[in-house]
Amino acid sequence: MKWSDWDINLKVRLIGEGTFNLLFWMFFPFMAIYFSKHFGQETAGLLLILSQFIGTVIGLFGGYCADHFGRKKMMVFSGAGQAACFIFFALANSPWLESPFLTFISFSLLGLFGQLYWPASSAMIADVVPEKYRPGVFAIFYTSINVSVVIGPLLGGFFFFKHRFALLVACTIVSFILLQALRVWIHETVPQSAAACKKENGSSGWIPFLKNQFRDYGVILRDRIFLLYILAGVLVAQTFMQLDMLIAVYTSDKVPDQTLLSFGGWSFTASGHQLFSLMVSMNGLCVALFTVLVTKWMARYREGGVFMISSLCYGVAMILMGSTVNAWLLLFGIVLFSWAELMTVGVQDSFVAKLSPPELRGQYFATSGLRFSLGRTIAPIAIPMTVWFGYPATFIILAAVAFLGMMLYGVLFAMFYRRQRVSLASKNV
Structure with missing residues (x-):
């Protein structure tokens, strides 16, 4: 466009x-x-x-x-x-x-x-x-x-x-x-169906407002496909929310000073803190440079495969980063981590728009944000887990959570594609 x-x-x-x-x-x-x-x-x-x-x-x-x-x-x-x-x-x-x-x-x-x-x-x-x-x-x-x-x-x-x-x-x-x-x-861009719904159900006062609010969100949460989408998103969020939590603590605590580049008498040595800053910058730069390109590429494929492979990449990246203190392997891990993020950037909002009826579209988008808000609320538990289980086990547990999210994506998209086939068949009758 x-x-x-x-x-x-x-x-x-x-x-x-x-x-x-x-x-x-x-x-x-x-x-x-x-x-x-x-x-x-x-x-x-x-x-x-x-x-x-x-x-x-x-x-x-x-x-x-x-x-x-x-x-x-x-x-x-x-x-x-x-x-x-x-x-x-x-x-x-x-x-x-x-x-x-x-x-x-x-x-x-x-x-x-x-x-x-x-x-x-x-x-x-x-x-x-x-x-x-x-x-x-x-x-x-x-x-x-x-x-x-x-x-x-x-x-x-x-x-x-x-x-x-x-x-x-x-x-x-x-x-x-x-x-x-x-x-x-x-x-204003509210669809006509939503405007008509507003006039039909319009009422004054906070009690009717709250009743309408909970009624509409009840409709949304009875959408089993969308509910699974939120649950899978919360699980996978436990990995990508760790960039400024577990990964920050791990690189600062466990990664020693290392020489990344050396040329003649000049060398660049990074501490764990500096390496973390470099990882964050690399993640942001990858997303800024390649979002549009990767989104166009991912648009060629079905959403289910994109979400599942993205979850797989998150899990593999967590296992890799939790099993090494080598700076270059950690940087490779963050590139894989960024790739997983890039795969779903444009697809996720487009999928929510596809699921949502026009008159409830704003609420669908608001509810889909629970993937990140609930994910960020739960994610800090990874920090005390490093004391209970150690760093390698914590990274593996988080990878397993991402793989569980991948399986949920498989279930929900099987349901979604089945719904699409039924809808298409009913239209052709």
Whole structure:
């Protein structure tokens, strides 16, 4: 799908969200360090877990609101909330005031408004892009995020610690510009069926709202294929969520200093910490460079095979990285790890769009996010597992979990393809 064929909504959002994400990743990776310094590690960890849990719940409401109140309305509402949060975020780190508590409140609310924004954002892409082009468009948006992940932390390492107030002021200005762009240039994309459903079931008050919310999510969770998709995703997430958890601890704790390159009298020696930074950068760079290319390649194959082979690669990568301290083998492991991620980048959102009826599309996207939110909530248990079982056994257990996810993908896609055949046969009758 050519850029000239893109809906104006997509063009405005790609440019605006890309700029916003770049600034976001200039402070986000360092917030755990900030909170640990001011609150202590245990308190900071508990606060962040609580914030993430609330964000997960809010994200489900975000999907409902996107379907019942409109994509644009929710995106504008969320954008206004984020802009307001940045005002207080910047104020709490200004020359006139330093308040870790206000910083935490602002940062947490920023995340909550983000949870309201993204279900509407993903649903809008599915609304305006024909099915055969969705994997490519989703891949481009994902690439934009990963470019920010590569560049943002490199810049943020300087600006966050030395010019934090200026960075947050820039975030505030950009958020207001994005809000104005959303208000002026994008249009509503809720399908007519969803709009009609809203009018038919429209009612005022929080009790009817909650009843409708739980009714719709009950419909979604009775979709056995989609439920298996979430469960398999949570299992596989236990591997790729370990990049900044178990793999970070393992390389820092067990990997010795090693000379990676040597030429004449010059050599490059990396410690475990430096090797981990290199692995993270390599992962982000692989995803940023090859997402669109690999997504086009994967679009030629059936989704079931793509998801299963991706899970297999995650498991093999975990076994490899947990069984060596050799820097080059670890780097090869992270390349395999990145390949597994690349395989499903564009396919996963396209598959959710294919499963979801138009009137519930926002909620399907919000619910599919449970794969990551629940996965990230469970993933930290790998750290104490290294004490209970040791590093090699922990990596093997996580690989086994990925292989279990692969088997679940096999079951769910067998059901999905059977459903497609039945549906096609009924249409031909």
